[in-house]
Amino acid sequence: MIDASVSYGASGxxxxxAASGRLIGVVEGYRTARMTLRGDPRASVEFxxxxxxxxxxxxxxxxxxxxxxxxxxxxx
Numbered sequence: 001m002i003d004a005s006v007s008y009g010a011s012g013x014x015x016x017x018a019a020s021g022r023l024i025g026v027v028e029g030y031r032t033a034r035m036t037l038r039g040d041p042r043a044s045v046e047f048x049x050x051x052x053x054x055x056x057x058x059x060x061x062x063x064x065x066x067x068x069x070x071x072x073x074x075x076x
Contacts, residue, residue: 010027010030011027011028011029011030012026012027013026013027014026014027015027015055023058024055024057024058025055025056025057025058025061026055026056026058026061027053027054027055028054028055028056029053029054030048030049030052030053030054031048031049031052031053032046032047032048032049033046033047033049034046035047062074
């Protein structure tokens with residue numbers, strides 16, 4: 001998990017180290033909180049919860065690609 005601001009549509013986007021610019025993972029998803037108007041559950045909106053963003057680390061992505069036979073696509 002990372003503590004960064006993420007908005008709708010960010011899933012699948014890269015997460016980068018601020019100092020080096022290296023890719024450290026890919027956004028998998030984030031938790032949301034739903035707010036509704038009192039007494040009308042149809043009138044609601046969801047907001048991303050800060051600090052609740054899940055990221056797949058690059059090491060896990062590399063293992064998956066190598067196990068699936070796509071290791072030759074990777075650069076070291």
